[in-house]
Amino acid sequence: MKTVLVVVQSALMICMTLISCVTYAASSKSEVVVKVDETSFSCIRQMTPVRHFYVDNVLGNIDATLAAANAPDGAIYPTGSVVQLVPTEVMVKREPGTSPVTGDWEFFELEVDEAGTKIAKRGFIDVNNRFGGNCFACHLPAKEKWDFICESGHGCEPIPIDHKMTGALQRSDPRCGETALESGDTMALFKLKMMVSLGATKKWFEDLF
Numbered sequence: 001m002k003t004v005l006v007v008v009q010s011a012l013m014i015c016m017t018l019i020s021c022v023t024y025a026a027s028s029k030s031e032v033v034v035k036v037d038e039t040s041f042s043c044i045r046q047m048t049p050v051r052h053f054y055v056d057n058v059l060g061n062i063d064a065t066l067a068a069a070n071a072p073d074g075a076i077y078p079t080g081s082v083v084q085l086v087p088t089e090v091m092v093k094r095e096p097g098t099s100p101v102t103g104d105w106e107f108f109e110l111e112v113d114e115a116g117t118k119i120a121k122r123g124f125i126d127v128n129n130r131f132g133g134n135c136f137a138c139h140l141p142a143k144e145k146w147d148f149i150c151e152s153g154h155g156c157e158p159i160p161i162d163h164k165m166t167g168a169l170q171r172s173d174p175r176c177g178e179t180a181l182e183s184g185d186t187m188a189l190f191k192l193k194m195m196v197s198l199g200a201t202k203k204w205f206e207d208l209f
Ligand code: HEC
Pocket: 052, 053, 083, 084, 085, 089, 090, 091, 107, 108, 109, 127, 128, 129, 130, 132, 133, 134, 135, 136, 138, 139, 148, 149, 150, 151, 152, 156, 157, 158, 159, 163
């Protein structure tokens, strides 16, 4: 009888330990914190290149981020993922449940110079880039299969900036120190500048009338 009791008691102990372990694992999972401030961002070229853009993971889970970025049929990016095409615009995958409507992506508009990074705007559905375009609205068509990542052919309206221009912007990120310009980059940056100033002139006229 005594042995039976001891066996039952030990079984109970093991059960309790298991339950508390499982509960601990579950609770610690939901307590993952994705801390993002201006120190989270630096030279874009120090991130990991994927095709024409760059990725990182603030939780150190770069392999999972790369796996999502390279999944041929699309995938949900893991928590902590950072995605950048140009030095001034970033998407960061926040904690699960933070913002279901944006797939937990937080959008950032940055100001960058030799001294580093400043966060001009951050948020979920209401962040606009410097041209007045809403990040979330533009990226929404790519939601279903591609977790809001537009690239080309994922359903987003194409932007008037080609990969020669985004490449030139990456190679001239002022936070990297020396630029690493390739042939044709100076022309691409010049064209981009013209487009931006024409866009700004148009906006100025629109504001005027
Ligand atoms: C006018 C629509 C539009 C707006 C506004 C816009 N994007 Fe994009 N974004 C795109 C398209 C299209 C691409 C893919 C471009 C390519 O690779 O050819 C892209 C690419 C990106 C990428 C690289 C990964 C990807 O989706 O291909 C990031 C990161 C990004 N945008 C972040 C932002 C952030 C942050 C904002 C707001 C501050 C923003 N975007 C505003 C349309 C837009």
